[in-house]
Amino acid sequence: MGDKLILHEYAQSGNCYKIRLTAAHLGRRIERVEYDIMKGETRTPEFLTNINAVGRIPVLQVGQRFLPESNAACFYLADGSALIPEDRFARADMLRWMFFEQYHHEPNIATVRFWVMFVGGDALSEVQRAQLPAKRLAGERALQQMDDHLALRNWFVGEAPTLADICLYAYSHVAEEGGFDLSLYPHVRAWLDRMADLPGHIVMEA
Amino acid sequence: MGDKLILHEYAQSGNCYKIRLTAAHLGRRIERVEYDIMKGETRTPEFLTNINAVGRIPVLQVGQRFLPESNAACFYLADGSALIPEDRFARADMLRWMFFEQYHHEPNIATVRFWVMFVGGDALSEVQRAQLPAKRLAGERALQQMDDHLALRNWFVGEAPTLADICLYAYSHVAEEGGFDLSLYPHVRAWLDRMADLPGHIVMEA
Numbered sequence: 001m002g003d004k005l006i007l008h009e010y011a012q013s014g015n016c017y018k019i020r021l022t023a024a025h026l027g028r029r030i031e032r033v034e035y036d037i038m039k040g041e042t043r044t045p046e047f048l049t050n051i052n053a054v055g056r057i058p059v060l061q062v063g064q065r066f067l068p069e070s071n072a073a074c075f076y077l078a079d080g081s082a083l084i085p086e087d088r089f090a091r092a093d094m095l096r097w098m099f100f101e102q103y104h105h106e107p108n109i110a111t112v113r114f115w116v117m118f119v120g121g122d123a124l125s126e127v128q129r130a131q132l133p134a135k136r137l138a139g140e141r142a143l144q145q146m147d148d149h150l151a152l153r154n155w156f157v158g159e160a161p162t163l164a165d166i167c168l169y170a171y172s173h174v175a176e177e178g179g180f181d182l183s184l185y186p187h188v189r190a191w192l193d194r195m196a197d198l199p200g201h202i203v204m205e206a
Numbered sequence: 207m208g209d210k211l212i213l214h215e216y217a218q219s220g221n222c223y224k225i226r227l228t229a230a231h232l233g234r235r236i237e238r239v240e241y242d243i244m245k246g247e248t249r250t251p252e253f254l255t256n257i258n259a260v261g262r263i264p265v266l267q268v269g270q271r272f273l274p275e276s277n278a279a280c281f282y283l284a285d286g287s288a289l290i291p292e293d294r295f296a297r298a299d300m301l302r303w304m305f306f307e308q309y310h311h312e313p314n315i316a317t318v319r320f321w322v323m324f325v326g327g328d329a330l331s332e333v334q335r336a337q338l339p340a341k342r343l344a345g346e347r348a349l350q351q352m353d354d355h356l357a358l359r360n361w362f363v364g365e366a367p368t369l370a371d372i373c374l375y376a377y378s379h380v381a382e383e384g385g386f387d388l389s390l391y392p393h394v395r396a397w398l399d400r401m402a403d404l405p406g407h408i409v410m411e412a
Contacts, residue, residue, distance in 0.1 A: 069305040076298035092282035099275040
């Protein structure tokens with residue numbers, strides 16, 4: 001893996017942070033190029049032509065190749081490391097939680113945080129406003145499912161942290177910025193503390 | 207992999223079909239247990255206790271272990287086979303399209319199909335109805351992104367079909383049941399034909 005790594009990102013995005021957090025746990029250096037999504041910097045002709053034709057970040061650049069989708073980028077970085085279980089079922093179970101993260105967690109918890117904190121309640125469209133209650137409920141369900149799972153174990157899969165923990169950490173640890181009350185999920189809170197105590201951990205603002 | 211495989215499923219669900227399609231390509235036998243989601247059969251106390259506490263299908267049962275999330279189940283089945291590229295970047299790129307499928311494709315194309323075909327337009331809630339135009343647009347964008355990608359290649363990743371193709375096939379090939387006009391995406395249509403011509407292919411109704 002001699003290719004130079006460049007992360008095209010917006011630092012406040014949990015999807016970008018999870019890639020940096022994976023790299024930090026692996027002790028792997030990664031260059032960063034910052035785009036302000038609030039100013040449309042991922043919609044410029046240059047970005048659309050050279051980085052990602054659909055104008056989204058994060059994109060992990062590996063040499064001259066480009067990899068969108070945050071969890072795929074984490075998998076690329078961690079492939080062959082202890083962050084991905086060797087056991088076949090455990091490896092699939094890790095991916096299960098990563099797909100859970102993108103399907104049940106991020107579209108609710110991250111989107112509500114984005115709407116509340118970055119767009120601002122008054123600036124929401126009617127359709128967005130109509131979706132808020134359902135997204136809040138679905139986000140609470142995702143947190144409850146995580147809490148139930150963590151009631152009996154320290155990490156999502158097996159006996160050590162994996163990419164499932166890293167990917168779920170990214171937006172869980174800032175869920176309160178979207179108005180989610182983490183005191184309702186004590187096992188999630190204890191797991192967040194365990195994650196932050198790991199050697200190699202970096203904060204989102206790092 | 208001597209564990210007995212049981213797929214807990216609803217046959218009309220593309221998420222269930224993609225697991226059967228993966229197994230078919232691998233020549234791997236899989237038992238099926240059918241639940242009618244329209245009759246709430248995945249919300250019974252038995253299902254919630256024994257199969258999946260959040261009442262969702264598909265769940266792939268591997269011996270006495272249970273694996274939700276369709277794309278994770280496909281990965282479990284195909285792990286070590288030619289359906290997952292050996293090259294590190296290609297493997298991550300395959301996952302990129304599988305995460306794309308669950309984030310950009312399924313919540314739009316599959317959800318619109320479900321609302322139109324199974325729930326029925328008149329039975330939609332107000333919030334669902336308000337989301338329809340945005341979901342239709344996002345589904346069209348996903349199909350356009352696939353079409354652009356397939357304009358230059360036969361398969362999503364590399365020179366042969368992978369799980370990315372199988373997972374994207376499941377709801378793409380029935381997108382017209384949700385009112386998406388596939389004639390607008392000729393490269394997608396040609397790829398759907400290539401998929402259906404593969405040895406080992408099975409139809410959704412098999």
